[in-house]
Amino acid sequence: MSKKTVADLSASDLEGKRVLVRVDFNVPLDKGSITDDTRIRAALPTIQDLTSKGAKVILTSHFGRPKGIDDSLRLTPVAARLSELLGKPVIKCDDCIGDEVAQAVSQMQNGDVTVLENVRFYPEEEKNDPEFAKKLASVADLYVNDAFGTAHRAHASTEGVTHYLPSVAGYLIEKELQFLQGAIEEPQRPLAAIVGGSKVSSKIGVIEALLDKCDKLLLGGGMIFTFYKARGLNVGKSLVEEDKLELARALEAKAKEKGVTFLLPTDVIVADNFAPNANAETVSINDIPDGWMGLDIGPDSIKVFQEALADCKTVIWNGPMGVFEFEKFAAGTKAIALTLADLTKTGTITIIGGGDSVAAVEQLNLGEQMSHISTGGGASLELLEGKVLPGIAALNDK
Ligand SMILES: Nc1ncnc2c1ncn2[C@@H]1O[C@H](COP(=O)(O)OP(=O)(O)O)[C@@H](O)[C@H]1O
Numbered sequence: 001m002s003k004k005t006v007a008d009l010s011a012s013d014l015e016g017k018r019v020l021v022r023v024d025f026n027v028p029l030d031k032g033s034i035t036d037d038t039r040i041r042a043a044l045p046t047i048q049d050l051t052s053k054g055a056k057v058i059l060t061s062h063f064g065r066p067k068g069i070d071d072s073l074r075l076t077p078v079a080a081r082l083s084e085l086l087g088k089p090v091i092k093c094d095d096c097i098g099d100e101v102a103q104a105v106s107q108m109q110n111g112d113v114t115v116l117e118n119v120r121f122y123p124e125e126e127k128n129d130p131e132f133a134k135k136l137a138s139v140a141d142l143y144v145n146d147a148f149g150t151a152h153r154a155h156a157s158t159e160g161v162t163h164y165l166p167s168v169a170g171y172l173i174e175k176e177l178q179f180l181q182g183a184i185e186e187p188q189r190p191l192a193a194i195v196g197g198s199k200v201s202s203k204i205g206v207i208e209a210l211l212d213k214c215d216k217l218l219l220g221g222g223m224i225f226t227f228y229k230a231r232g233l234n235v236g237k238s239l240v241e242e243d244k245l246e247l248a249r250a251l252e253a254k255a256k257e258k259g260v261t262f263l264l265p266t267d268v269i270v271a272d273n274f275a276p277n278a279n280a281e282t283v284s285i286n287d288i289p290d291g292w293m294g295l296d297i298g299p300d301s302i303k304v305f306q307e308a309l310a311d312c313k314t315v316i317w318n319g320p321m322g323v324f325e326f327e328k329f330a331a332g333t334k335a336i337a338l339t340l341a342d343l344t345k346t347g348t349i350t351i352i353g354g355g356d357s358v359a360a361v362e363q364l365n366l367g368e369q370m371s372h373i374s375t376g377g378g379a380s381l382e383l384l385e386g387k388v389l390p391g392i393a394a395l396n397d398k
Pocket residue numbers: 196197198199220221222223239294295296318319320321322323324325353354355356357358377
């Protein structure tokens with residue numbers, strides 16, 4: 001990558017240095033327990049490299065979207081999990097700036113790790129307030145950004161601090177960029193994108209950008225009904241974004257114009273209400289009954305999608321095919337996950353991004369079988385859209 005990374009720093013650059021590392025420890029929590037520690041594990045290579053070279057590692061992260069101090073969003077359980085994963089004690093501060101932090105850092109030994117408190121307890125963080133950024137930076141000699149999941153935010157701890165410290169990227173950011181940029185800039189073809197999930201509006205940008213880059217575009221999830229309605233089909237009570245009908249028509253036309261294979265499911269599983277135990281039926285997309293809603297892609301569509309993916313050398317997947325949280329409507333998402341795992345075995349590069357798609361893949365224990373699971377939902381989408389991520393742009397060039 002064109003940005004400096006921790007790999008460019010030698011032990012002599014790091015020994016005894018205080019390194020402020022921005023990580024994304026925004027992990028899912030249920031009643032105080034971490035339900036998925038992927039993001040903590042993903043930060044370990046950078047933390048361990050720095051500590052092994054004698055740096056004093058000061059970790060800063062946000063956690064959720066607090067409005068002021070919120071005891072349920074402290075990073076204490078995260079620090080405890082990190083300590084388990086590192087197999088050594090971790091110091092936890094109850095603040096992220098000020099005397100307590102300065103004091104704790106002054107007592108750190110080479111190789112120690114400190115976790116600062118949730119940086120979003122201060123509204124100045126999201127405002128990218130320069131004075132706040134200066135305070136965060138004041139305890140360190142060097143800054144490393146390894147928070148890929150937050151790299152699309154221009155906040156004090158991701159962008160602001162770079163104005164006060166030499167700033168480099170961590171290994172996770174390097175790995176994410178290598179896969180995501182490589183896949184989209186010089187992809188091994190045919191390149192297929194599978195886009196699902198619930199919101200057309202938040203994914204329109206990425207669909208449009210993908211039409212310029214991919215050979216095949218496969219759509220599933222809740223967004224397909226907006227496309228069917230735009231074609232004049234009856235969609236019953238399915239999810240539709242009425243104000244996006246024109247856009248859906250334009251996207252289909254653009255796909256045709258560009259010669260991109262544009263695949264919408266041919267059949268869907270409809271339900272009589274939005275519930276795990278709803279009555280369910282498989283119908284052609286031409287026969288969606290009034291009062292019913294489509295909650296998954298059907299078996300014929302799965303077959304068509306599998307055939308379309310069979311010769312692809314790169315597949316990018318964002319967004320589940322159906323309401324996979326309900327067992328009755330999880331078959332489409334499961335089938336796609338299994339298909340991608342199989343394709344990976346035969347050399348296809350498979351990249352999964354987006355919180356829910358990653359959760360679905362992890363639930364099926366298929367995470368290890370994909371080429372790349374992205375730790376950033378919004379960040380990976382913005383990157384694929386071709387946007388510049390401010391947390392990365394602000395780092396020092398090589
Ligand atoms: N047909 C559908 N109708 C309503 N919601 C759906 C449908 N298919 C998928 N979803 C929902 O979409 C949600 C995920 O959407 P989204 O946030 O866009 O995905 P991701 O987090 O992977 O980017 C899931 O909670 C899933 O239940």
